[in-house]
Amino acid sequence: MKSKILLIAVFALVFCFPALATAQMEPESLHLSIMGGAIFPDHGLNLENGAIVGIGLGYNFNKNWGIEGFGHYAFNIDNKLGPEVIDTDNDIFFGRFNAIFHFATDYNFVPYITAGLGAMKLEGQNNHDYSSATANVGLGFKYFFNEVVALRMEANEVVAFKKEGDKRFSAPIITAGLTFQFAQPSACPDSDNDGVCDTLDKCPGTPAGYRVDADGCPIAVTITLDIKFDFDKAVVKPQYRTEVQRVAEFLNSHPGSTAVIEGHTDSRGNDAYNQRLSERRAAAVRNYLVDQFNVDPSKLTSIGYGESRPIATNETAEGRAENRRVVGVFTGTDVDQ
Ligand SMILES: [Ca+2]
Ligand SMILES: [Ca+2]
Numbered sequence: 654m655k656s657k658i659l660l661i662a663v664f665a666l667v668f669c670f671p672a673l674a675t676a677q678m679e680p681e682s683l684h685l686s687i688m689g690g691a692i693f694p695d696h697g698l699n700l701e702n703g704a705i706v707g708i709g710l711g712y713n714f715n716k717n718w719g720i721e722g723f724g725h726y727a728f729n730i731d732n733k734l735g736p737e738v739i740d741t742d743n744d745i746f747f748g749r750f751n752a753i754f755h756f757a758t759d760y761n762f763v764p765y766i767t768a769g770l771g772a773m774k775l776e777g778q779n780n781h782d783y784s785s786a787t788a789n790v791g792l793g794f795k796y797f798f799n800e801v802v803a804l805r806m807e808a809n810e811v812v813a814f815k816k817e818g819d820k821r822f823s824a825p826i827i828t829a830g831l832t833f834q835f836a837q838p839s840a841c842p843d844s845d846n847d848g849v850c851d852t853l854d855k856c857p858g859t860p861a862g863y864r865v866d867a868d869g870c871p872i873a874v875t876i877t878l879d880i881k882f883d884f885d886k887a888v889v890k891p892q893y894r895t896e897v898q899r900v901a902e903f904l905n906s907h908p909g910s911t912a913v914i915e916g917h918t919d920s921r922g923n924d925a926y927n928q929r930l931s932e933r934r935a936a937a938v939r940n941y942l943v944d945q946f947n948v949d950p951s952k953l954t955s956i957g958y959g960e961s962r963p964i965a966t967n968e969t970a971e972g973r974a975e976n977r978r979v980v981g982v983f984t985g986t987d988v989d990q
Pocket of ligand 1: 843844845846847848849850851854869
């Protein structure tokens with residue numbers, strides 16, 4: 654019981670360490686730990702407290718989750734019945750395989766919890782041998798001095814499955830030591846994490862998620878819109894809904910996207926009337942995007958060119974139908990969807 658109070662006191666203290674955002678857990682990293690401490694067997698097998706050393710090798714899949722194998726050797730443990738020592742210098746070997754979950758992984762001070770299964774073997778000098786499968790749970794912390802070396806402290810409770818008579822082995826273990834973290838070195842510094850080294854990156858500070866070219870600059874993407882209108886009408890016909898929706902989805906999903914929407918007419922009617930008609934057509938498309946698809950209106954400018962910019966002859970019905978149009982070029986930044 655005394656050892657459990659000690660354990661709680663130690664961890665209450667160390668969990669109050671200040672946390673600094675510098676060295677930290679790395680994903681896809683190996684962790685080699687060398688630990689030493691004490692074992693406090695509960696008196697199921699009449700074992701006294703002793704010293705314990707251990708070495709562990711872990712692999713972190715990401716910043717939080719890892720697995721770890723640990724081997725421990727406890728030694729100089731007396732076996733006592735009352736005041737009488739019936740066996741001195743017992744050794745206990747432990748092997749355990751644990752899952753480990755780290756918290757606050759972007760800071761120096763990284764608390765964790767761990768749990769797993771293993772096996773133990775007690776070797777006494779006078780045939781007080783005992784072996785069993787074990788389970789263990791623990792908590793601890795790593796305090797990183799730099800990217801490689803961390804102070805590590807851990808408290809475990811190990812419980813054996815096998816009973817000897819009506820007794821079974823269990824013990825808190827408290828250890829401290831050093832952990833060495835071996836992370837995959839990044840090929841070069843890349844401050845904005847876009848995959849292009851700082852020395853080659855012509856656009857530093859690229860926001861996360863933007864696709865970039867070989868120079869580390871955001872890739873601009875463009876789509877176009879082309880809608881035809883009936884004579885003297887400024888109404889977007891239902892057949893264009895899918896087309897406008899495609900543009901709206903582009904505008905809503907590409908940061909920094911903008912567009913100028915241009916309205917045009919054929920040559921019938923006078924210039925002033927056609928100017929207003931072209932403006933109404935451009936505004937109709939703009940309003941359709943805003944009202945039907947919640948496009949941010951500040952992204953859209955509409956402008957009318959009247960009959961001044963035909964793309965086909967106004968001498969034929971087909972040519973005039975081509976000229977009664979709204980067109981737009983929509984440009985945005987390519988991002989990971
Ligand atoms: Ca970069
Ligand atoms: Ca960049």
